[in-house]
Amino acid sequence: MSKGEQLTGKQIAWSWIKDILIAVIIAVVIIQFIKPTIVKESSMEPNFYENDYLFVYKMAYKSKLPAKGDVVIFQSDLTYNGKKKLLIKRVIGLPGDTITIRDGQVFINGQKDDQSYTADGFTVGDIIEHKVPKGTLFCMGDNREVSIDSRYEEVGDVETDRLVGKVVFRAFPFNKIGPIHNPYEG
Template sequence: MGEQLKKEAVEWIKVIATALVFAFIITQFIRPTLVRGESMYPTLEEDNYLIINRISYKVGEPKLGDIIVFSTDLTQEDGRKKDLVKRVIGVAKDHIKIEDSKVYLNGKQIQEPYIHGKYTDGNIDMTIPEGKIFAMGDNRENSLDSRYEEVGLIDKKDIMGKVAIRLFPFNKIGTVK
């Protein structure tokens, strides 16, 4: 019976070790995150559970319209750093102008069917420097984003990844655009 117990223990150790290795590998490529707040409404809502692709910008560049998660110097109520979810509006060398509630990218008004409401607050007129991006929430009247000093332009190194999939609520499982 003792030999059988040893074999059983070895098998359990193999299974647990394999699971730990897979968990480590998976977390290098993806990361779960939970949406807090209404800044991305109607695209994302409070308590949506998302999976972000952590390697998308290690091999590629952020593009107009990508929804990203990035770290900030803002703090949450519990004292931890706050991560934000926003949409990429401009990348390095792009010229962004917000005037009369309209957003212009390189001199052309961009069409934004995803935003909540028709008003984009702020007067912005800037060219985005190398290594930075400009991002805003889809709920422009309720979004702390690149228009405001507290967030400002986002360093590419602070981007955790691109939102890949919404897992919850179950009736909205799928890719996010």
């Protein structure tokens, strides 16, 4: 537009409509791939605290299995206010893995697991050579003393088709903003 030309009302309206349509299209695309979520309990401390604002990548497991150490969100059978709860947990065992928990330690396929990322460095409960079934995962919270997870009948092994996605980014609190670290990936 050259100096001195004026936009008509119709041109201004069309410009606004285009901007709004582009914003809506971008928002719809983002919603298809990303799910924001807020941590509501303490089962993942010391790595995630109540009111942490997280982004979940919904497409992460459409063509592959989670990796050991991934933090996932899944639909559980536990209910709160009449609705089934989404849980946030860490993948500990993959299909075919054998999980043993004894004397406060976790063993995966006979190897002692590093629990340095957990709240207390030990795991309550006793499980003797539980083989993770095909199509499921063994998931636990990082705050093992208070977490209701795969160790308990109420949750059990998590079917992979119940996964909502992988937690990939923390947006709040601002002093912890950034991508989510998998302690098993160095």
